[in-house]
Amino acid sequence: MMPEIVLEQARNVVDAGVKKSEELGLCMNIAVVDAGGHLKAFTRMDDAWLGSIDISIKKARTSGLFNVPTGDIGALSQPGGPLYNIEVSNGGLITFPGGLVLTVEKGEVIGAVGVSGSTVENDHDVAAAAAAALA
Amino acid sequence: MMPEIVLEQARNVVDAGVKKSEELGLCMNIAVVDAGGHLKAFTRMDDAWLGSIDISIKKARTSGLFNVPTGDIGALSQPGGPLYNIEVSNGGLITFPGGLVLTVEKGEVIGAVGVSGSTVENDHDVAAAAAAALA
Amino acid sequence: MMPEIVLEQARNVVDAGVKKSEELGLCMNIAVVDAGGHLKAFTRMDDAWLGSIDISIKKARTSGLFNVPTGDIGALSQPGGPLYNIEVSNGGLITFPGGLVLTVEKGEVIGAVGVSGSTVENDHDVAAAAAAALA
Amino acid sequence: MMPEIVLEQARNVVDAGVKKSEELGLCMNIAVVDAGGHLKAFTRMDDAWLGSIDISIKKARTSGLFNVPTGDIGALSQPGGPLYNIEVSNGGLITFPGGLVLTVEKGEVIGAVGVSGSTVENDHDVAAAAAAALA
Numbered sequence: 001m002m003p004e005i006v007l008e009q010a011r012n013v014v015d016a017g018v019k020k021s022e023e024l025g026l027c028m029n030i031a032v033v034d035a036g037g038h039l040k041a042f043t044r045m046d047d048a049w050l051g052s053i054d055i056s057i058k059k060a061r062t063s064g065l066f067n068v069p070t071g072d073i074g075a076l077s078q079p080g081g082p083l084y085n086i087e088v089s090n091g092g093l094i095t096f097p098g099g100l101v102l103t104v105e106k107g108e109v110i111g112a113v114g115v116s117g118s119t120v121e122n123d124h125d126v127a128a129a130a131a132a133a134l135a
Numbered sequence: 136m137m138p139e140i141v142l143e144q145a146r147n148v149v150d151a152g153v154k155k156s157e158e159l160g161l162c163m164n165i166a167v168v169d170a171g172g173h174l175k176a177f178t179r180m181d182d183a184w185l186g187s188i189d190i191s192i193k194k195a196r197t198s199g200l201f202n203v204p205t206g207d208i209g210a211l212s213q214p215g216g217p218l219y220n221i222e223v224s225n226g227g228l229i230t231f232p233g234g235l236v237l238t239v240e241k242g243e244v245i246g247a248v249g250v251s252g253s254t255v256e257n258d259h260d261v262a263a264a265a266a267a268a269l270a
Numbered sequence: 271m272m273p274e275i276v277l278e279q280a281r282n283v284v285d286a287g288v289k290k291s292e293e294l295g296l297c298m299n300i301a302v303v304d305a306g307g308h309l310k311a312f313t314r315m316d317d318a319w320l321g322s323i324d325i326s327i328k329k330a331r332t333s334g335l336f337n338v339p340t341g342d343i344g345a346l347s348q349p350g351g352p353l354y355n356i357e358v359s360n361g362g363l364i365t366f367p368g369g370l371v372l373t374v375e376k377g378e379v380i381g382a383v384g385v386s387g388s389t390v391e392n393d394h395d396v397a398a399a400a401a402a403a404l405a
Numbered sequence: 406m407m408p409e410i411v412l413e414q415a416r417n418v419v420d421a422g423v424k425k426s427e428e429l430g431l432c433m434n435i436a437v438v439d440a441g442g443h444l445k446a447f448t449r450m451d452d453a454w455l456g457s458i459d460i461s462i463k464k465a466r467t468s469g470l471f472n473v474p475t476g477d478i479g480a481l482s483q484p485g486g487p488l489y490n491i492e493v494s495n496g497g498l499i500t501f502p503g504g505l506v507l508t509v510e511k512g513e514v515i516g517a518v519g520v521s522g523s524t525v526e527n528d529h530d531v532a533a534a535a536a537a538a539l540a
Contacts, residue, residue, distance in 0.1 A: 006181050036306030037455060038185050042177035046141050050173050065456030079484045082525045083501055085492040090459045091361075185307060186335030189360045214349045222355040231353055255352045276451050308455050312447035316411050320443050 005034050005102065005111040009134060010041040013102065013113050017130030021045060021117075028117035028126055029056035032102070035111050037064045045117070052116035058092055059099030059114030059123075065090060067109055070099030071124065098123030100131045110134075140169050140237065140246040144269060145176040148237065148248050152265030156180060156252075163252035163261055164191035167237070170246050172199040180252070187251035193227055194234030194249030194258075200225060202244055205234030206259070233258030235266045245269075275304050275372065275381040279404060280311040283372065283383050287400030291315060291387075298387035298396055299326035302372070305381050307334045315387070322386035328362055329369030329384030329393075335360060337379055340369030341394065368393030370401045380404075410439050410507065410516040414539060415446040418507065418518050422535030426450060426522075433522035433531055434461035437507070440516050442469040450522070457521035463497055464504030464519030464532075470495060472514055475504030476529070503528030505536045515539075 010032040017030040027048040032041045039060075044053060062070050074095035076083040087093045099114040115127040145167040152165040162183040167176045174195075179188055197205050209230035211218040222228045234249040250262040280302040287300040297318040302311045309330075314323060332340050344365035346353040357363045367390040372381045385397040415437040422435040432453040437446045444465075449458055467475050479500035481488040492498045504519040520532040 004181075007178065011178075034306075036185075036304075036308065038179075038306065039177060039188050040179050042174060043142065043146075044173075044175050046139075050171070053174050062456070066454050084479055084483065085490070085500065086460070088492045088497040089463055089499060090456055093456070184336050186332070186360055186363070190356070193359055209354060213354065220355070222358045227358040229359060230355065274451075277448065281448075306455075308449075309447060309458050310449050312444060313412065313416075314443075314445050316409075320441070323444050 003035060003104070003108045003110045005032070005040055007040070009110070012133040013130045014041050014043050016133035017113065017115060017126050018043060018045060020126045020129035024122060024126070026118045026122055026126065028115050028123070029053050030126070030130060031056040031060040031114045033057075033060040033064045033111050033114075035064065035109055037061045040111060048117045055094050055116035056098070056114040058094040059116060060112045061090070061114070062093040062095060063099035063101055063114065064112035067101055069097065069101065070095050070114070071097035071120075096120050098127050100124075100127045102131055102134055104134055138170060138239070138243045138245045140167070140175055142176070144245070147268040148265045149176050149178050151268035152248065152250060152261050153178060153180060155261045155264035159257060159261070161253045161257055161261065163250055163258070164188050165261070165265060166191040166195040166249045168192075168195040168199045168247050168249075170199065170244055172196045175246060183252045190229050190251035191233070191249040193229040194251060195247045196225070196249070197228040197230060198234035198236055198249065199247035202236055204232065204236065205230050205249070206232035206255075231255050233262050235259075235262045237266055237269055239269055273305060273374070273378045273380045275302070275310055277311070279380070282403040283400045284311050284313050286403035287383065287385060287396050288313060288315060290396045290399035294392060294396070296388045296392055296396065298385050298393070299323050300396070300400060301326040301330040301384045303327075303330040303334045303381050303384075305334065305379055307331045310381060318387045325364050325386035326368070326384040328364040329386060330382045331360070331384070332363040332365060333369035333371050333384065334382035337371055339367065339371065340365050340384070341367035341390075366390050368397050370394075370397045372401055372404055374404055408440060408509070408513045408515045410437070410445055412446070414515070417538040418535045419446050419448050421538035422518065422520060422531050423448060423450060425531045425534035429527060429531070431523045431527055431531065433520050433528070434458050435531070435535060436461040436465040436519045438462075438465040438469045438517050438519075440469065440514055442466045445516060453522045460499050460521035461503070461519040463499040464521060465517045466495070466519070467498040467500060468504035468506055468519065469517035472506055474502065474506065475500050475519070476502035501525050503532050505529075505532045507536055507539055509539055
């Protein structure tokens, strides 16, 4: 049985991400996918980069399809690394930080969140705050 | 100056669509794009068809890129019609009902909404209720 | 919770499809996807059309993403129909017969099967025999 | 005359890969293509990463289209290398280990196998065990 994220959970994740972004003075795109990588909720904050829409969704999908933070894959996909250019698979993966798995108690994965719109450090921090909304 | 939909407006549109769907006992995918056709907000209600995620987004884009209801294009894209098979353009258009332009007072277009998850009549009705949230 | 098809079930479905194809003297492509539309098992019988590989997978995905037989969508996607040209969505849908939902007791959907390689009547019959393996 | 892999051979390859994966306690995606790079058989073991479905198929295609192990291409596609970024061709190639040519006696190439779901070392080892089923 694959646990399914429900809309209330997805909204809490997005809202927590928006709140954190506002605290940091950032304009983010925030995407939530289910455990199968399908989009569940998406929000583009005002003034967020248009180019980050697709990146936030791909970050969420990338994290959800492999059950790891996007940055973990990026550490392995560099030139000379074991997963070099894995990004061309699955219709396009984004492997730099900003995508995190969403887990509920007992560590069950119910989906993933992807954030894009600032530095990768900020993207990661907002994603972490968003994911923490499920704890 | 292209009028821009702001997040609060997009959320009101989505929320009105969800409310109408719940009243009708339907499980919908609801997408909002800005006047440039770029995704602004998206919500998949619990138990909505996975295949309707993409359709709701494409309905919103189709309406937003041409500034008409999706069904108006579908009337012209039939075999023998003046826009026959226009659906293959723009990375895929959806031209049956469920996509509507979002306007504010004075009739200014600020984006579009796309709804998918039931019959095209229900999709259209939910889209109309969603769009009315801006009036 | 989304019920998940396990490999033994997927193999039983494929094997039942191959057996039925052999009885009918046909060379088929048979694809099984999970409830999220992701490929679980695939088999191309010897001498089956190469062009039917993708069609069988798309039939399975189409049925799985909308929880209906592919032919039900095709009946609605004809010129003048309410879902005209829905096929351009979701990276390409196949809406003629040969894709069927896979259900277990209590009617729970655990995935879908797609068959391609002969007439749509034969494709459907083989898909039905394949799906019956779960009963 | 292009030698053709038959279904019995493809199944033996997949089964040998599944057996080896089980011995190693791994959950793999295993794909077999013919000498033309077209999918012949595919199996996703339970709990295997969804993101590895496409990677296993692309590894098999990559190996089959160039008649070499995927890792041999990866050695040449690094920055400054002679095949830099070849991965964007052919709808997406995967050039890290886990894809191997399938040969029968006399060294005739009849297809290729691609494995994805663990480290590239494990992916390669399972692919080697799978390919050995034809010897």
